[in-house]
Amino acid sequence: MVQQKQVLKLYKNLLEKAYKFDNYNFREYAKRRIHDSFKEHKSLTKPEEIAQFYNNGINNLALLTRQSTISQMYTFDKLVVEPLKQHK
Amino acid sequence: MYKSNIIVRNLHRISNNTSIKHNLSRSLATIPSTIPSTNTNSSTSSSTSSSTSTKDKISQKDSTSSGNINVVVPPSGASITLKSATRDASKFGTRPIYLDVQATTPVDPRVLDKMLQFYTGLYGNPHSSTHAYGWETDKEVEIAREYVSKVINADPKEIIFTSGATESNNMIIKGIPRFYKKTKKHIITTQTEHKCVLDSARHMQDEGFEVTYLPVNEEGLINLQDLKNSIRKDTILVSIMAVNNEIGVIQPLKEIGKICRENKVFFHTDAAQAYGKIPIDVNEMNIDALSISSHKIYGPKGLGACYIRRRPRVRLDPIITGGGQERGLRSGTLAAPLIAGFGEAARLMMLESNYDKNYIEKLSNKLKNGLLSIPSTQFNGSKNPNYQYPGCVNISFAYIEGESLLMALKDIALSSGSACTSASLEPSYVLHALGADDALAHSSIRFGIGRFTTEEEVDYVIAAINERVEFLRKMSPLWEMVQEGIDLNSIEWSGH
Numbered sequence A: 001m002v003q004q005k006q007v008l009k010l011y012k013n014l015l016e017k018a019y020k021f022d023n024y025n026f027r028e029y030a031k032r033r034i035h036d037s038f039k040e041h042k043s044l045t046k047p048e049e050i051a052q053f054y055n056n057g058i059n060n061l062a063l064l065t066r067q068s069t070i071s072q073m074y075t076f077d078k079l080v081v082e083p084l085k086q087h088k
Numbered sequence B: 001m002y003k004s005n006i007i008v009r010n011l012h013r014i015s016n017n018t019s020i021k022h023n024l025s026r027s028l029a030t031i032p033s034t035i036p037s038t039n040t041n042s043s044t045s046s047s048t049s050s051s052t053s054t055k056d057k058i059s060q061k062d063s064t065s066s067g068n069i070n071v072v073v074p075p076s077g078a079s080i081t082l083k084s085a086t087r088d089a090s091k092f093g094t095r096p097i098y099l100d101v102q103a104t105t106p107v108d109p110r111v112l113d114k115m116l117q118f119y120t121g122l123y124g125n126p127h128s129s130t131h132a133y134g135w136e137t138d139k140e141v142e143i144a145r146e147y148v149s150k151v152i153n154a155d156p157k158e159i160i161f162t163s164g165a166t167e168s169n170n171m172i173i174k175g176i177p178r179f180y181k182k183t184k185k186h187i188i189t190t191q192t193e194h195k196c197v198l199d200s201a202r203h204m205q206d207e208g209f210e211v212t213y214l215p216v217n218e219e220g221l222i223n224l225q226d227l228k229n230s231i232r233k234d235t236i237l238v239s240i241m242a243v244n245n246e247i248g249v250i251q252p253l254k255e256i257g258k259i260c261r262e263n264k265v266f267f268h269t270d271a272a273q274a275y276g277k278i279p280i281d282v283n284e285m286n287i288d289a290l291s292i293s294s295h296k297i298y299g300p301k302g303l304g305a306c307y308i309r310r311r312p313r314v315r316l317d318p319i320i321t322g323g324g325q326e327r328g329l330r331s332g333t334l335a336a337p338l339i340a341g342f343g344e345a346a347r348l349m350m351l352e353s354n355y356d357k358n359y360i361e362k363l364s365n366k367l368k369n370g371l372l373s374i375p376s377t378q379f380n381g382s383k384n385p386n387y388q389y390p391g392c393v394n395i396s397f398a399y400i401e402g403e404s405l406l407m408a409l410k411d412i413a414l415s416s417g418s419a420c421t422s423a424s425l426e427p428s429y430v431l432h433a434l435g436a437d438d439a440l441a442h443s444s445i446r447f448g449i450g451r452f453t454t455e456e457e458v459d460y461v462i463a464a465i466n467e468r469v470e471f472l473r474k475m476s477p478l479w480e481m482v483q484e485g486i487d488l489n490s491i492e493w494s495g496h
């Protein structure tokens, strides 16, 4: 039985990885997709459905970990919509 | 309504109004240089070096841009310059926003994740039937084939992997008529097809076939009665694209399929821009052959497929022969990494279909409203949402040349039509086929919205286009005359 606390932790972990994408478009997509997916499945009640959603999320977490790392290894100039980090 | 921009040049030549002449030459000469240049050379840099070089880039850019400010003087009365008045460009990145998803799409990270397994461990030849390396890749290839077929409700056995939609189109348009050439001599297609279809058809004319190029109406749709009237006893193939790559119009596939089946003619559709983006069911629509491209659905480049119906059987002469792979229709070792990526991309198109559709529709409407609120603009394509793919927004900006607008938009990656013709100054043949004159065809720009486009980018594009259309029009003598209420049609132009 998946606990609510575990689901919340998964959500937080997924978003954390999403923010790590260096590529602007992939980062924004991952953030939006995770957010909307959890919102869409908010009302799941059957334990099997919750477990399936949770396990799927765990797989996606592994994928996001790999892909956000790759995104940090091959970086490109920032887009014109991206504010540059200020160097002090 | 739309007057040829060619006229602008003639006006320039014949005009004795020096201020117009001045404005014109300045507009043509200086627009590109005022745009912050994008640093294409340094597109790949490691993260460590990029963080140190960013500073350099910024200071470099500062010096060049302040140099430009001295050189470029906006035309009198212009409230804006091509440098955005509302923000400090040095505080932002330099890489353009990508709005050209009809040309190609970025590879989805989930697709790359799938492909990497094949570049690290699963390197067997899927046709090696004697050992486990072959079996494991073969299994993955067949899984991919299944995903690719599901999107169009086909049987996996009916999917043939190729190098892309260009090869698929060649294979079908040349292969089917060649197989039946003893009794059939006639092919039907449309004037607005992709170049690779038109060129294959031209090739078949050289081989003695007759080709009918159906016209389209001003929305880009064919007339079904025209199609019925064109079918002859010796017609073998009708090839009509599903979604047009320049204007995004969707042809009535189901109706076309019905007509073809009733007349026992094969129906091929080039679905490079449609596959996974609009619902396609090859059985319900009576499609006999269909071309797919992987790099238009966030998959890898260099791969595609064609669907070829098995019942009733469609036969063709293969173009590439050899080891007899892919039912003998396309020999050569299958590119397992690309196929696995393509399969994953197809799976994601199904999985994300509703989510993507709603999102793209939302951004598309926002972009359309934001751009069509500019005076003297026109949407190219169908007004009926059933016949228009929302991810492709083609708009004409009268009294501006599309190319000069594109030059003024170095910060947005756009195209004025198909990737193959946009490099030349030749106006789009697709827009011509809709009945547009040169000016309209020249002043149109295609905006492509995809899964990875953000709302922030769309907002930026709307603001940038509004600013720069206003700027370019302030320099256009034609626009000035229109504003003064002069009917351009009443003017006698000389110097032709």
Ligand SMILES: Cc1ncc(COP(=O)(O)O)c(C=O)c1O
Pocket (backbone or CB within 6 Å): B102, B103, B163, B164, B165, B166, B167, B194, B196, B241, B243, B244, B245, B270, B271, B272, B273, B292, B293, B294, B295, B303, B304, B419
């Ligand atoms: C309608 C259409 N057909 C065919 C192609 C060619 O596809 P590929 O690049 O896979 O050969 C394209 C892409 O440019 C297209 O838009």
